[in-house]
Amino acid sequence: xxxxMEPLPTQPAPSKVLVQKxxxxxxxxxxxxxxxxxxxxxxxxxxxxxxxxxxxxxxxxDQLIALARQVSPRPSRRELDVLMATGEQQTIALxxxxxxxxxxxxxxxxxxxxxxxxxxxxxxARILEVRSGPLLEALGHVDVAVVAGFxxxxxxxxxxxxxxxxxxxxxxxxxAALGADTCEIYTDTDGIYTTDPHILPGARKLQVIDYxxxxxxxxxxxxxxxxxxxxxxxRYGVKLHVRSxxxxxxxxxxxxxxxxxxxxxxxxxxVTGVALDMNQNRISIMGVQDRPGVAASLFGMLGQSGISADxxxxxxxxxxxxxxxMAFTINRDLVEDAMHAIRPVLAGTGGSVRADDDxxxxxxxxxxxxxxxxxxxRMFEAVASVGANIEMISTSEVRISVVIGAEHARxxxxxxxxxxxxxxxxxxxxG
Numbered sequence: 001x002x003x004x005m006e007p008l009p010t011q012p013a014p015s016k017v018l019v020q021k022x023x024x025x026x027x028x029x030x031x032x033x034x035x036x037x038x039x040x041x042x043x044x045x046x047x048x049x050x051x052x053x054x055x056x057x058x059x060x061x062d063q064l065i066a067l068a069r070q071v072s073p074r075p076s077r078r079e080l081d082v083l084m085a086t087g088e089q090q091t092i093a094l095x096x097x098x099x100x101x102x103x104x105x106x107x108x109x110x111x112x113x114x115x116x117x118x119x120x121x122x123x124x125a126r127i128l129e130v131r132s133g134p135l136l137e138a139l140g141h142v143d144v145a146v147v148a149g150f151x152x153x154x155x156x157x158x159x160x161x162x163x164x165x166x167x168x169x170x171x172x173x174x175x176a177a178l179g180a181d182t183c184e185i186y187t188d189t190d191g192i193y194t195t196d197p198h199i200l201p202g203a204r205k206l207q208v209i210d211y212x213x214x215x216x217x218x219x220x221x222x223x224x225x226x227x228x229x230x231x232x233x234x235r236y237g238v239k240l241h242v243r244s245x246x247x248x249x250x251x252x253x254x255x256x257x258x259x260x261x262x263x264x265x266x267x268x269x270x271v272t273g274v275a276l277d278m279n280q281n282r283i284s285i286m287g288v289q290d291r292p293g294v295a296a297s298l299f300g301m302l303g304q305s306g307i308s309a310d311x312x313x314x315x316x317x318x319x320x321x322x323x324x325x326m327a328f329t330i331n332r333d334l335v336e337d338a339m340h341a342i343r344p345v346l347a348g349t350g351g352s353v354r355a356d357d358d359x360x361x362x363x364x365x366x367x368x369x370x371x372x373x374x375x376x377x378r379m380f381e382a383v384a385s386v387g388a389n390i391e392m393i394s395t396s397e398v399r400i401s402v403v404i405g406a407e408h409a410r411x412x413x414x415x416x417x418x419x420x421x422x423x424x425x426x427x428x429x430x431g
Contacts, residue, residue, distance in 0.1 A: 017139070018048040019180045021055075021149065021171035025188040026245035027091050028058035036186075036245065037098035040144055044104055049139045051178060053149040053171035054095060056087025061164075074336050077122035077306075081151075081161045085111070088148035088167070095146050105142040109134065111159075114145075115177075116152035116170065118160045121306045125160035126228070127152060127169065130177035147174065164333075165226030172229045176236035183238050185225065190244035191252035192217075192224055194422040195274040200414055202423040206252050206272070213272045213365050214240075214254045216399045220363040221277025230254065270375060271366040271420040276413045280361045281335045282392070282403060283309075284327045285342070288351035295326065297345045305341040307334050311361070311394040311401060327392065329361060329403060359391070360409035363401040364416060370397035382419035386411040 020040065027033050043050050055061075064084050068075040092108035099106035115131030138145050149167025154160050162169050168185060175183035192214070193203040209217075211234035218227035224242060233240050233254065243251025288294050295314070302309055309328040330338055335355050342353055362383070369375050379400055383390055388408035394401045404412055417423060 016048045017051060017178045017180050018043055018184070019051045019053070019171055019175040019178065019182075020184045020186060021053040021167055022186045022245060023167065023188070024055040024058055024060070026186050027054055027095065030094070032245075033057075033091075033094050033098050034101075037095060037102055037104070039186075039245070040099060041102050041104045044143045050144045051135060051139075051174055051180075052095070052144060052146045053167050053174060054088060054091045054146060055149050055167040056084075057091055057094075060087040060090070074340065078158060081122045082159050084161055085148070085151045085159055088150055092146045092148050096144075099144055099146075104144055106144040106146055107138050107142045109138075109145060109147045111148050111151035111170065112153035114147045114174070116173065118152040118154055118162070120154040120156070120158065120160065122158075122160055124163040124306055125152060125154070127162070127173045127232070130173050132174075132177040135174070135178065162228070163226070165223065165229075168226035168229035169232060172232045172236075172238055172240070175238045176232060181237075181239060183233070183240055185229075185240055185242045186245040187224060187242060188245065189224065190247065190249055192222075192242050192254070192273075194272070195413060195417050196222070196276065199276065199410060200417055200423075203417070204422060204424050207250075208253045208255060209272060210367060211254060211256060212398060213367055216363075216365040216396075217273050217275050220275040220365065220399065220401060221279070221361060222273065222275040225254070269366065269420065269422065270368045270372040271364045271422065273365050274413060274417045274420075274422065275363045275365065276409055277361040277363075278406065278409060279332045280310075280329045280359055280403075281332045282327055282329050282356045282359050283335075283338055283342070284325070284354045284356065285346070286325045286352050286354070288325070288346065289349045294345075294349050297349070298326075298342060301341040301345055302330075302338060305337055307338050307341065311392050311403060313392055329359070329392070332357060358406045359403050360406045360412075361401055361403055362409065362412055362416065363399055364420065365399045367398050369400065376400055378419050379416055382415040383408075383412050386415050388412045 022036050040050055061084055068080055068083055096106040096108045115134050117129040118125035118127050135145050149170040151161050172183050191205045192209055193205050195203045197203045215230040218225045218230050240254035241251055309330055312328040315325040364379055386408050388404040390402045392403035
């Protein structure tokens, strides 16, 4: 999984390379694309050569997926990648046109033209290598290289995509390959908050958050950053600056904590943030044989299908009971694929499977969670206070997650957020 970098020996990197990423909201229409072009032009005027990774405009990706579903309920992942990648390709061309209009020399690159090589897992590919030569060569002739985020190609030349939010990962990988120490991530919020400020206006903005805390929040449903982008940033020492596309204020830095600079340690709160994921399904498997190898077969098939399961629980059979039950959560978009992967195993072992979509996953994150008594009790009490029943629990040193009914999700989020004093002016003390 090394990110190998190949700068051309005859074309050294410019002295100042700035990597920026603009998401779908930032480039949602032509007016916003012009505003993004003006922001990039400002960076160029300050002496930077800029590499920009962009997402598809607005809801373009959702619209493309909807088109595919009209053709087939389970479209080929390879062909779905080919279709979805067209969204980003529209954006790179339009943004380059807008940059040229304001006198900035720009050149567009698809993911594979930019040298992004991935594995062959369609729909959720991992970047294996960035061959930075084409971008470095271009920066010798133009001011800005605009790269289609979210995409690359595998060793056989197939187009691949990196999964939802993958443009973040594209940007961080480019920053690492080009030796940039900071990658600017532009969004529709002005930084990272203790929870989604669109859902809970009282959320508090963080100045700094540690890589580990941000990685957990991102993987648990906080949509401000793609989880894999945070992993790459930590692995290659790229500092992230998450900020608004619509103003020039300082945002939130994601970086190695050190000397008490992380979210929990800087604020004095045991819990840094609360994440709510409404895009989860619970898969329940009932009546399978209670013998070695059954779980391995089930989850092995899921792995072969490119599906990651979370919050796995297994029931305890009664005395003399030879049947078992288990449950796990997955991304809602992958339910049909998961059911297709599981059914052949169940045909050989017995049992049945059911998918429930009326759930939500609520999580708290903080590097002090594992060493602070009383955290779990306070969270569970807050969840219970809104009438929500906890159906599944998962814990680690830095997070606690619960599955509850979707109808209680937002109330429970507000209750847990308040219980740990994360709103503006809260104390955050446990005890």
